[in-house]
């Protein structure tokens with residue numbers, strides 16, 4: 001199938017609640033939506049880079065530049081038969097996984113729609129129609145505020161709580177939540193805010209029966225995580241440090257973690273996500289699907305991905321209302337409170353429809369690339 005047009009839409013949506021992590025506070029959530037057109041069909045992908053380089057070096061503007069100047073031009077007018085064609089075209093570009101993933105994922109959606117299969121089926125998953133999920137709770141101004149927020153999510157039916165931590169907001173808030181909910185699946189995400197000097201702190205966390213501790217050390221580190229993991233009972237999970245199948249292999253080989261958080265954007269697209277999935281399945285390293293506060297486009301793709309067999313832990317894929325008052329795609333996602341799951345959208349591709357009036361309402365920048373006008 002020939003790619004006739006590609007569009008970039010930079011949108012800016014308000015979040016229903018501020019989201020504070022060890023690297024900053026988000027009140028809004030901008031992203032780039034990528035649309036790939038050809039043969040009367042459109043496929044969508046979402047670029048999860050933030051406006052600033054706080055989570056990773058990529059930003060909306062670096063992604064826009066890399067997409068516009070390097071990734072999109074060689075695809076215009078190209079005949080594409082599989083998503084692997086796209087991954088191969090990008091292979092020479094070093095880094096910029098979020099930019100690559102947004103375009104590759106749009107092509108996956110487009111090809112899945114053309115083949116009239118769901119994205120999950122095209123990925124080799126799709127055996128489940130519901131995915132177990134949890135919620136990620138930001139750093140709160142007070143302990144009372146935290147407990148109130150945890151109560152609200154537990155009342156809605158979330159059975160796995162992830163708490164953001166940073167130095168000064170760790171043991172006490174975790175212990176309070178553990179005390180209030182002795183059996184809930186509880187975990188912590190440090191977003192790289194600690195160092196090996198904090199070993200005694202992490203050893204104390206071993207008493208809190210945490211499901212895992214996510215990315216405690218430096219955002220690019222694998223080796224120190226192995227040193228820390230060797231001295232803890234609680235499993236470590238890597239997020240920021242895993243950018244490719246190579247990184248996953250290095251982490252597995254040196255036992256830097258016992259769990260990996262899969263984010264398609266962070267690993268450069270669904271082809272790499274599949275490679276990491278298969279490697280981790282073989283190595284006995286369970287996965288769960290991470291989140292980057294996605295719109296319905298990215299969230300739908302995450303749900304499909306999380307139907308693969310080695311996604312054995314609840315994902316950071318929460319209901320739409322937890323993020324946005326008005327999302328840019330429908331249907332929106334609701335939590336099934338009886339089993340803390342979200343239903344995977346049925347239908348071809350990612351299974352959601354993008355609402356163009358909403359996209360235009362939130363849009364701050366747009367560019368069309370046309371194979372006929374090159």
Ligand code: OSB
Nearest residue numbers: 055136191290291292293294316
């Ligand atoms: O570290 O997992 C993270 C959001 C933005 C950037 C990084 C992270 C997160 C989350 C939220 O934890 C997950 C979600 O609900 O989308």
Ligand code: MG
Nearest residue numbers: 189214215239
């Ligand atoms: Mg994380």
